[in-house]
Amino acid sequence: MTRRTVIGVIGPGDDASAAEREAARRVGQLVAAAGWVTLTGGWNAGVMDAASRGAREAGGLTVGLLPGRDAEGASPGVEVVIPTGLGEARNNLVVLASDALVCCGMSAGTASEAALALRAGKPLVLVAPAQETAAFLRSLRRGEPIAVADAEAAIVALKRLLEPS
Amino acid sequence: MTRRTVIGVIGPGDDASAAEREAARRVGQLVAAAGWVTLTGGWNAGVMDAASRGAREAGGLTVGLLPGRDAEGASPGVEVVIPTGLGEARNNLVVLASDALVCCGMSAGTASEAALALRAGKPLVLVAPAQETAAFLRSLRRGEPIAVADAEAAIVALKRLLEPS
Amino acid sequence: MTRRTVIGVIGPGDDASAAEREAARRVGQLVAAAGWVTLTGGWNAGVMDAASRGAREAGGLTVGLLPGRDAEGASPGVEVVIPTGLGEARNNLVVLASDALVCCGMSAGTASEAALALRAGKPLVLVAPAQETAAFLRSLRRGEPIAVADAEAAIVALKRLLEPS
Amino acid sequence: MTRRTVIGVIGPGDDASAAEREAARRVGQLVAAAGWVTLTGGWNAGVMDAASRGAREAGGLTVGLLPGRDAEGASPGVEVVIPTGLGEARNNLVVLASDALVCCGMSAGTASEAALALRAGKPLVLVAPAQETAAFLRSLRRGEPIAVADAEAAIVALKRLLEPS
Secondary structure (H helix, E strand, O other), X not given: OOOOOEEEEEOOOOOXXXXXXXXXXXXXXXXXXOOOEEEEOOEOOHHHHHHHHHHHHOOOOEEEEEOOOOOOOEOOOOOEEEEOOOHHHHHXXXXXXXXXXXXXXXXXHHHHHHXXXXXXXXXXXXXXXXXXXXXXXXXXXXOOOEEEOOHHHHHHHHHHHHOOO | OOOOOEEEEEXXXXXXXXHHHHHHHHHHHHHHHOOOEEEEOOEOOHHHHHHHHHXXXXXXXXXXXXXXXXXXXXXXXXXXXXXXXXXXXXXXXXXXOOOEEEEEOOOHHHHHHHHHHHHXXXXXXXXXXXXXHHHHHHHXXXXXOEXXXXXXXXXXXXXXXXXXX | OOOOOEEEEEOOOOOOOHHHHHHHHHHHHHXXXXXXXXXXXXXXXXXXXXXXXXXXXXXXXXXXXXXXXOOOOEOOOOOEEEXXXXXXXXXXXHHHOOOEEEXXXXXXXXXXXXXXXXXXXXXXXXXXXXXXXXXXXXXOOOOOOEEEOOHHHHHHHHHHHHOOO | OOOOOEEEEEOOOOOOOHHHHHHHHHHHHHHHHOOOEEEXXXXXXXXXXXXXXXXXXXXXXXXXXXXXXXXXXXXXXXXXXXXXXXXXXXXHHHHHOOOEEXXXXXXXXXXXXXXXXXXXXXXXXXXXXXHHHHHHHHHOOOOOOEEEOOHHHHHHHHHHHHOOO
């Protein structure tokens, strides 16, 4: 069995803050160092771009599920570009293709992915979430998003979830 | 031009409360009375079922976009059953196919639809939302969900949005 | 149970011949007269447009599953416009949402729908197919496309399939 | 720019002949040897399985876009398993994600992918096609499927298409 563990990294595109981008870059680096594949929405912006570049810097494999029908707008950090042609319906694929997801920052698109992750019962780790984000996602009750302070803590949480001793 | 106005009604399935089901039934009735089409996720449960039945009681047209690949599990209130075979990716179709959406209650699936509605810039009316729901959706900033007290107020809000004088 | 029977009408868009458009218009009229819903890919061109207009002329309900994310390009004959935002992936929805399909003419997109119909085991009626179309679709062995000479014969075939005495 | 070239390999699942499986295995080996990624529908059967195993044997990267919502049924030859949850609508993703496609054998699902490839203007190479397959696909006129005798000739054709000198 050659199947590799895939970690989805989700978060805002153009509206991502510098801190969110930096957290995503660090998550990508650590996911790669753990030997996992980094999966994002593929876009050349914000958290998707930062996570992909971070993973590549650390020699990791990166996959991007783009909303469009071709590779236009893909992050240069994405090795395997998968144009889905599905628009925002691709958000559910980001969720299903991930063994667990890490969320850096929030936006409407990101919120749909976080909600779908809970719906699908996928482990979801929130890095430094805003108070209303944590309160809302916890109120959904299905699944239990884990809130952590930074990228390093996110990886510790993922290892606990995915490699139970 | 024969195109009809379509109102999406979203909310929990099996976990819907009696009050949420009743609000959804009433929304369906009033949507039908306004001459609009009622669109739901099609399921024979909770808000989807109640809205479809309400609309049918009032002689309205009902459309259901099901997650499965056949009509199994469709609400008997749905006249035009559209099995999408897309699983939860169909949530984005519920949003895109609606001119505006009314949300009665909350769940992980519903949250994904509400977030995708904001993402797509679709008018979203929340009926009696919980405080953390309203706070979170407003924090997403794209679009501005409107909170109302009941089904009647939701229809007033829809008429203002869709039929500006 | 209020669920209505849905007939998908598939065929070329801009490249449809006058004869194919006329057959599609007549199929739409007869589908409507039979009390069935006419479903198409929704586009304002070729067979999709002709079938939708024909059905409307006869007072039938028409549904269009568009590839785009809004109603742009929808046939004026479509009453319930469902923008899927899926691009050509919506072809599988046209198939799944239909109780049976009628095919007038051929194109690459149409071929994908005909093949998916056979894949899904949906009854498929070919109106005046080219010889290589009939030969190929029959070679796929799953399902058995029925070839007929004209719209009237297509409706006879549909009635036999859907309303077995 | 780290984006890698992706070759889709399509063909029947359970109904694939021994010759079709052998051709697919050889295509996978040669795609991997060329430094390209092998993409399939991911299934543990027929051409998809054979191509993935062949590519892995040669040290290549393999990606599978599965119809289901989890990894069940994935070929052990697939390294990056992407459960799409889209059913047969995922066929369009196999096409969009491929820079070019190689087709070994035919089935209803395969026919939909070949037709969608022509629709999308993707290069399509048919390995030892049946006469009615070649005749039909050529009649669709958009794009021009290339017919070759074996896996080696398929790779020669791909190199000419993708690495024009």
